[in-house]
Amino acid sequence: MDLSEMKAGSAANIVNTYGERRLSFVRGEGTKLWDSTGREYLDFFSGISVTNLGHCHPAVTDALCAQANTLLHVSNLYYIEPQVQLAALLCAHSFADRWFFCNSGAEANEAAIKITRRYWAQKGTPRPVILTAKKSFHGRTLATLAATGQPKYQEGFEPLPPGFEYVEYNDIDSLRAAMRPDVGAVMLEPVLGESGIVVPDENYLAEVRAVCDEHDALMILDEIQTGSGRTGKLFAYMHSDITPDILTVAKGLGNGVPIGAMGCTETVAAGFTPGTHGTTFGGNPLCTAAALATMQTMTAPGFLERAAEVAAHFAAGLNALADKYDSIVTVRVKGLMYGVELTKSVNPLIDAMAEAGVVCGPAGPQVLRFLPPLIISMEEADEVLAKLDTALGAF
Numbered sequence: 001m002d003l004s005e006m007k008a009g010s011a012a013n014i015v016n017t018y019g020e021r022r023l024s025f026v027r028g029e030g031t032k033l034w035d036s037t038g039r040e041y042l043d044f045f046s047g048i049s050v051t052n053l054g055h056c057h058p059a060v061t062d063a064l065c066a067q068a069n070t071l072l073h074v075s076n077l078y079y080i081e082p083q084v085q086l087a088a089l090l091c092a093h094s095f096a097d098r099w100f101f102c103n104s105g106a107e108a109n110e111a112a113i114k115i116t117r118r119y120w121a122q123k124g125t126p127r128p129v130i131l132t133a134k135k136s137f138h139g140r141t142l143a144t145l146a147a148t149g150q151p152k153y154q155e156g157f158e159p160l161p162p163g164f165e166y167v168e169y170n171d172i173d174s175l176r177a178a179m180r181p182d183v184g185a186v187m188l189e190p191v192l193g194e195s196g197i198v199v200p201d202e203n204y205l206a207e208v209r210a211v212c213d214e215h216d217a218l219m220i221l222d223e224i225q226t227g228s229g230r231t232g233k234l235f236a237y238m239h240s241d242i243t244p245d246i247l248t249v250a251k252g253l254g255n256g257v258p259i260g261a262m263g264c265t266e267t268v269a270a271g272f273t274p275g276t277h278g279t280t281f282g283g284n285p286l287c288t289a290a291a292l293a294t295m296q297t298m299t300a301p302g303f304l305e306r307a308a309e310v311a312a313h314f315a316a317g318l319n320a321l322a323d324k325y326d327s328i329v330t331v332r333v334k335g336l337m338y339g340v341e342l343t344k345s346v347n348p349l350i351d352a353m354a355e356a357g358v359v360c361g362p363a364g365p366q367v368l369r370f371l372p373p374l375i376i377s378m379e380e381a382d383e384v385l386a387k388l389d390t391a392l393g394a395f
């Protein structure tokens with residue numbers, strides 16, 4: 001199929017949730033993508049922070065092929081070896097004592113919301129309210145949409161499940177003022193991803209932890225975008241010296257194979273007992289084999305440290321461009337998450353970068369977002385900076 005046939009086929013037969021697109025990629029390897037005309041691109045978007053190890057990473061591909069030749073699926077009515085191995089690895093590399101596996105970020109957040117409610121119900125003191133942040137993004141299911149502090153995503157989908165209230169992000173007084181005895185948890189992204197890579201003050205998460213502790217509320221961190229190495233640590237909370245009670249991950253966990261997970265402390269885990277939550281596909285042999293290979297690669301000694309070095313180099317380059325061009329308002333960075341806030345619509349710049357052979361994307365109407373794979377080289381970082389320099393010159 002060529003691009004025009006794909007456009008026509010999509011327009012005719014696919015529910016129009018994504019609108020018209022200008023490209024179709026048909027192959028990927030490492031940091032590179034090829035479109036349907038055979039043109040090569042440097043991928044600095046990673047499928048919105050999914051292919052963090054690059055495309056078709058050999059460790060993941062080998063694990064997938066081996067698993068596909070052995071056993072694709074059995075239900076959670078049986079023990080699943082790679083699921084058990086993945087849980088052990090994630091426990092060893094995080095605060096969490098236990099994990100629940102599902103298929104997506106929204107489902108991981110659903111699990112976090114449900115375990116919070118049930119944890120308090122089981123104690124005999126229901127605390128149904130969860131505080132989330134204005135401008136947050138937590139997913140598209142009804143409950144995660146209710147958790148998402150942005151009316152534009154919610155409009156037309158009412159009635160939404162009750163029990164969510166919103167505070168200002170990065171404003172500890174706003175959180176303090178909203179705390180009440182029926183607040184069961186505070187749920188936050190360590191960096192606002194979809195709302196423009198908003199990085200909070202360095203001590204914000206520690207202050208949130210302290211407020212949660214003061215009010216005996218649970219702290220949920222949505223690391224669906226910030227997790228899986230994206231910020232230069234395996235999970236973004238590791239930049240601080242606090243731990244949450246519940247953590248959600250998805251996106252980069254399987255490097256492109258759909259998988260989500262909710263990790264929590266032993267105490268919180270008691271909120272779910274047999275039969276209270278479940279899923280058909282979640283944690284099946286194929287997706288957990290892929291995630292196990294992904295996490296083994298990412299936690300190998302030196303891997304994240306090397307990524308953090310290139311990350312800082314690219315950030316320095318972006319800041320230099322911010323000094324050079326008035327069209328850049330500011331640059332926001334956390335590890336390999338970059339938001340370049342512009343004075344006008346980002347779309348022409350994304351198109352110009354694609355024209356120059358670089359894939360990047362938006363994070364809101366005026367923010368250019370780079371989410372490069374963690375394997376980029378210094379040379380590739382420099383190549384993208386040079387192309388951005390040229391594109392900004394004509395912007």
Ligand code: PLP
Pocket residue numbers: 104105106107109137138139140189193194222223224225226250251
């Ligand atoms: N939470 C955050 C922070 C996200 O960035 C996203 C997706 O962009 C989600 C939740 C939803 O994840 P999914 O699209 O896998 O359901």
